[in-house]
Amino acid sequence: MSDLALFKGDIITPDDEDYEHAITRWAVNAIRRARIVAYVRDAEDVSTALRYAQANGLKIAIHGGGHSPNGASSAEGGLVIDLGRYLNDVRVDPEARIAYVGGGAKWADVDRATMAHGLAMTGGTVSHVSQLTLGGGYGWLAPMHGLTIDHLISANIVSADGVTRTASKTENPDLFWGIRGGGCNFGIVTEFVFRLHPQRRTVFGGAVMFSPDKLEAIAQLIEKWYPTAGEKEGVHVMLGRGSGGDPNIMLLMFYNGSEAEGRENFKAFTDLGPVMDIRREMPYEAFNSLMDQWVAPGKCHWFRSVLVDHATKVLTRETFDVVMELSNPEKPLNHASLTFEYMPQAKINGVPSDETAYSRNRPGLGNGLAHVIWDEDKPELLEEAKQIVQQMTVLLKTSGPQYGNYTPLPTAEARSIRAQALYGDNYPRLQQIKRIFDPNMIFDKWFPIQPSLE
Secondary structure, eight states, X not given: XXXXXXXXXXXXXXXXXXXHHHTOOSBGGGOOOOSEEEEOSSHHHHHHHHHHHHHTTOOXXXXXXXXXXXXXXXXXXXXXXXXXXXXXXXXXXXTTTEEEEETTOOHHHHHHHHHTTTEEOOOOSSTTOOOGGGGOOOOTTHHHHOOGGGGEEEEEEEOTTSOEEEEESSSSHHHHHHHXXXXXXXXXXXXXXXXXXXXXXXXXXXEEEEOGGGHHHHHHHHHHHGGGOOTTEEEEEEEEEOTTSOEEEEEEEEESSOHHHHHHHTHHHHTTOOSEEOOEEEEHHHHTTGGGGGGOSSBEEEEEEEEOOOHHHHSOHHHXXXXXXXXXXXXXXXXXEEEEEEOOOHHHHTSOTTSSSSOOOOOSSSEEXXXXXXXXXXXXXXXXXXXXXXXXXXXXXOOSOOOGGGOOOSSHHHHHHHHHHHHGGGHHHHHHHHHHHOTTOOOOSSSOOOOOOO
């Protein structure tokens, strides 16, 4: 590997003792046996690894948080550029309210560093994700502050030619426009620079469980609450089974205020009579990691985004019964769930659709997720999981482009076709940017954009 002689990080191959750890992913079914895993120390290492891979005909994958169940952060027989070991630093300038975030930092790292100064920004609802920024970035603070990309000031990115560029409104503005929603189509981000907002130290929220007979009442209550919901609140509704296999309805509730304020705000939900209520006031960063326990690493996963519709249309007995049937505890694939994220969208959709590559012209009231989790990594179980997810999405009778970060697609052809729908009217401009920064489609793992011909 003489071409890697100047590489400063760690090179791992199948002969190395920690190879199996190096290719481990959040979703077991996303593991691929790479020829080389390159733990990069800086942008120069990224450039060296990129050039080596292209010179030797190796497919490239980028590993940040590794949350895609279709293996997007892995490369069978290829080269994985892993950002997590060394490029995970988070530095905060509290006076300027700016965070400098390494490309491999997990969102838990960001929350801890920023909240130490009473500052925060919109991040993922799972704290062990990494580069969600490039796909948009939804989170509990989105109703108040917009998407993660709306906080981005600049980014350092290594393009397919191995050149490191700064992308901002004043430097490489087209590239800056493209990475705000265009995913990893244009290169590898080694550092993000984000604008922060003051955030109170504690928030109110947690899980509330209801018995299935409360479904209609919950739907009607959400239908009444959601149109006037404020920027401090959000509710996720999950249809699934509890840890003991019993059918239930879980509401994950968030209020950016004190417990007294939160309980008063959600009093109508409490009055429905939950079977369990574990909401409490807690540090913001603790709340932002609550979902980690339900999606911990070490399992097989398949999921797909669904569009959120009016609660009385999607939170129906028919929908609930089908999810229960598909999550039969006696079957190998016994953990199927359907989640609807009722988060006020005014701040998100208030940004003009052409201001970033992320298209704001989306139907529906927000994002949802059809999700299957299982234990054994077998091809036939993966196919069955995909069928279950498809059954749940078809059941909802909603159509239109979904949220890209929630929508893994199994083949490059499918991802490419869906890219046009995902980006909408922004797609032609993205094609022009792709032609400049990645004409040979080196980066083709996430809704790959076809370069323009002129």
